[in-house]
Amino acid sequence: MSETLLARYADCVFWLARYVERVENLARILDVNETFSRDSRGSQNWLSIVQLFSDEKTFSARHAEASAENVLHFYVRDTDNPSSIVSGIAQARENARTLRPLISTEMWVQLNMFHNRLGALGADELSPGRRNRFFGSVKEACQTHTGITEGTLHRDQVWYFYQIGRYVERADQTTRLLDMKYHLLLPRPRDVGSPIDVSQWNALLRSAAGYHAYRRLHSGGITPAQVAGFLLLNRRFPRSVYLCIRQTEMLLAEMKARYALRGGNDAAEVLDGLRALFSTLSITEILKQGLHEFLDLVQLRLIAVSRHLSIAFFGYQPEDTLEQLQQTQ
Template sequence: MLSRVADSLYWINRFIERAENISRFLEVSNAMALDNPSGNGEPWLPLIDANGDRQHFDQSYPRRSSKDVRDFLLLDLDNPNSIVSCISNARENARQIRDVISTEMWEHINDLFWSLQNGEVLWREPDQEQLRTIRRGCQLFYGITDVTLSRDQAWLFSRLGRLIERADKTSRIVDVKYFLLLPVPSAVGGVLDELQWIALLRTAGAYQMYRQSVQQAISPISVARFLLLDPIFPRSVRFCLQEINDTLQRIQHKPIPGSPDDLECLSGQLVAKWSYVRIESLIDRGLHEVIDQLQTDLNQLHGLIQKSYFPTADLTPQVLSTISTDPSCSLS
């Protein structure tokens, strides 16, 4: 497969996954605002932090209202990580490789792109319905990809991009929300406390599966354990890392086993590190520091994938949301 094609497939899925995650974040925050209304945008600002865009946001929207957060993450074309920017970038990548992807994939991503243009009927719907439609549009793209694309390298690179983005976003939302949602002692166990933890789970699409898996009262530790270390939930960090490793092995398919290269080593080490650790150990070491290291590792993994498979891809550099907690640091 041409590196240019593999690069486009990888980034189409990263962008679609990113757009779906942001729509989910906004959808849950909208619902939370009804339970805990506020006159300013402070409760919404963790969404900006979760995407690593605080510096850009503060410069563009000094008022920092809830509407500013929504506009920045949903509509702002100057924000490369906004939903409309992600869908636009995904469509442009898909347009360049229309002969590789299925007709159904192209038609759906093209329809999704045009449905987000100014004046379209979507924007006359209530806010929650707009976000729900976008989220379902992204999820439908995954389904169309999985039922119309042969299980060859095209599908593997598509899956690889989706998994890396998903691991990144799950770790980000846990990192940002875990400390901000930890209540003062007097609020522990209160109604608002529980609503906030439910919101965190719903942000990751994990509430029902968490309830089935953890049949006890919601607690910060159990939520962090489920989203980071659950071996079978498809959005947990551990699950994504295992699937990333398996996908890379299928892409490389070495006929004769030999010494692992840097990409194999890092991928295998991440799986081992996150498969044989307890949440208590992660918390004792400092959950923020552990997640920050994970995001650095994911960043390095992306770099090695690009070096190994996309070195000659002649495309506009794609934007990868900031890994560091320092908003001035970024990777493209």
């Protein structure tokens, strides 16, 4: 019995990991947006966050203006917005609730308390002077979750699906982060290297917790190509897209072998192609092709990986649409 895993549980644990990872990244992005959102004239532009997540339609249906208050409300406390922090943790908790027979009590209690804490969020916790502390606490709660998981989750199939979910989500989030800078805040040629431009690249690195690692590797200064190259291709940085893809591929292969699982070859094939792409292309070539187009392609392939896993292991049918894959947003 310990060797078998219910397909539905695999689905839930995959998404548990994804939702927590997603919330952590969202907190990172919102946290550094103060810096991000200043354009060359120094004024704030919170709309870029909404554009980053392609939420223009839903957002404008609820708010007339992309003010800091409105955008933060939308991405932090709005329970009707499925991609808000509150919704993400609610989803993670729902999955954890289903998984309670398999996860440790400590994992459940921490998520449950995190969820309760967000439900009791004070009115002024997102005020300008306190935002930073709040996002810090969200990041920390997500990392606590990861730590408890590391220390208590049994290393069986459940663990593999958890890890795979986490890396797939993280790869996806890093591509979005890069896309935000390149696609939405595309600097005018004369701004490149200006104090605004440099501070935005700094912010980008910081939001991925990569500032210091980058500094160690590139003592010469910050160039757009080097930052993009670092976040995409670095082999040691835990949030680089390359590392995430490599980890996913290894975990899947190891799990399939260890538990004699026949499914998952389609996903492995897509991952193999992605890895090949990342090992052969240089950042110069990627930029020449167009970074946005490249990131788009990576995102589509990651969606394909998720879909193949859903069909091979989670009990979905090949003819199910993306919306039918229960939890794909």
